[in-house]
């Protein structure tokens with residue numbers, strides 16, 4: 001088993017915690033993995049990407065080869081389109097709907113949606129709305145983890161545990177909110 | 191990650207080095223923040239909170255950090271010093287000469303290169319520095335090696351009485367992999383170096399020390415050559431492809447190696463000086479050679495020799511099969527080995543995806559400072575704004591177009607003085623609080639001495655913003671900025687020193703003051719104060 005994942009978003013959207021949640025779950029199942037992250041300058045509102053490679057045999061490269069990622073999880077619709085060349089022909093794309101328009105030449109949003117919908121296997125999730133239902137917009141990224149959960153090589157239970165441990169020190173209320181966000185996201189991708 | 195429990199851990203390369211240092215018997219760690227090295231010392235600071243026997247400190251700059259490490263070594267303790275590649279330029283003076291002293295407590299320099307310049311102004315390769323100083327350089331390929339080699343580096347440093355360079359690159363520093371730690375080594379007690387002459391680099395002593403280094407070079411080379419980190423595997427036959435990988439390049443090669451149809455002889459280099467015999471052995475039995483190294487074609491150049499005199503054809507960065515710049519990835523390695531690169535989904539045809547470069551956070555104090563500076567300068571014809579390294583470099587973005595130079599830490603003030611003396615006036619130098627302490631102060635002394643006709647704007651956001659909000663070495667407290675005392679103490683005329691609260695509502699008031707100081711034919715220093723909003727947010731969350 002080998003599963004390459006790409007995470008995308010804009011600096012400040014919590015791309016790294018999404019990657020961390022899934023990575024922690026995979027580690028708890030004894031799987032091999034490597035994860036690459038972007039720190040530094042691009043975290044200031046720039047395009048941010050991370051990669052997570054999970055396998056049942058040791059993983060060498062922290063970077064994904066072109067055309068081989070099975071899943072792209074994007075916190076932002078334009079960013080979802082940026083990494084298409086990394087995806088395999090039958091990859092699943094899950095993207096949040098809310099745009100981050102911090103650049104002057106942001107393309108027409110409907111056009112972006114149309115592009116995403118035209119992909120072989122794509123889900124546009126109103127993560128912001130679902131996050132609000134869960135209790136806070138700040139859980140948007142966990143909504144997306146939920147949406148991705150059916151396509152990941154890890155059990156939903158391991159993800160729930162990982163989310164717990166990730167938010168534990170912020171108190172039970174925050175944990176519950178994020179778990180609800182996870183369930184809402186999971187129900188939304190079908 | 192503060193756990194030092196034994197058992198598998200998922201760590202950043204930077205975190206693995208910090209853990210390796212703590213387990214390797216280090217008592218101290220010093221450094222200056224710089225991507226991608228920052229998390230090494232950040233992790234050390236976490237350990238320092240739980241282990242009273244371990245201390246970690248951010249320093250004013252990389253040079254002071256390195257010198258503190260030297261002091262610790264003289265006192266007999268093991269010490270880690272960390273910085274990014276360009277930071278080693280700042281520390282080059284103590285670094286180069288430290289190769290001549292008899293290191294006592296193990297001294298390990300963890301330096302992080304940034305091929306591809308994700309967050310840097312160049313992609314210099316620190317292996318040249320290790321070579322320049324004639325000292326050992328270890329280059330971990332993965333997270334486990336980052337941990338193991340850090341520990342080993344302390345032992346080598348004490349054995350050969352020299353600093354040891356641990357060279358990593360962004361993709362190791364900022365990727366996560368599994369590390370299995372071992373139980374910790376004991377720490378050295380304080381025990382002053384016995385031979386003081388070897389630490390006093392008067393010409394006479396330095397000549398002796400240098401001579402000793404040169405005479406023991408062969409032994410050192412041989413030990414590194416035959417050590418565990420330079421692994422050669424030879425394939426039989428007369429149609430063998432030779433592959434050399436160094437450091438993290440091995441990961442990409444191993445990723446694609448199973449796709450190769452021809453037999454391969456592979457040399458992996460993880461420790462320098464170069465294993466010359468192994469390279470020759472490899473060359474002897476292969477038809478052609480492909481070299482994968484992250485950074486400059488350091489190895490490739492040496493193997494090619496003068497006039498490309500290598501006996502076998504070589505593919506690498508110099509011949510173009512591997513791009514001459516930027517970082518490696520599995521696709522590049524595949525292409526250089528003649529393997530096919532897969533095509534993924536196509537990008538949309540109906541529009542091009544615009545880039546999304548980094549930018550100043552909405553509400554950042556620098557935005558208001560730049561608005562004031564630009565308004566003040568609009569009263570003049572030609573002018574120049576020199577700037578420096580930090581978040582405020584993003585003032586170069588098209589929406590601000592507020593700065594005209596960014597070269598290296600602290601350059602803004604010296605460049606302003608030079609430009610002004612060359613006849614280009616008015617000149618404003620823009621520098622952040624941490625960069626000012628790092629290496630702006632010395633240039634300011636020059637400007638004071640000459641009463642240069644420049645206006646220095648120190649943007650005091652009370653933090654090291656770009657690298658994630660470390661505390662400035664002498665933290666300010668709002669308008670009570672410490673920088674004012676420093677500037678006055680150095681001797682700037684108090685009539686031309688101002689502290690401004692930089693804010694959206696103050697742009698015009700501040701621009702009037704800046705304009706007056708620009709008109710003044712002499713040195714002015716204006717300190718624009720407001721806390722970085724990211725740091726302020728973080729403080730709120732943690733308090």
Ligand code: SF4
Nearest residue numbers: 551554581655722723
């Ligand atoms: S991190 Fe702070 S200093 Fe840097 S851009 Fe954001 S607000 Fe400004």
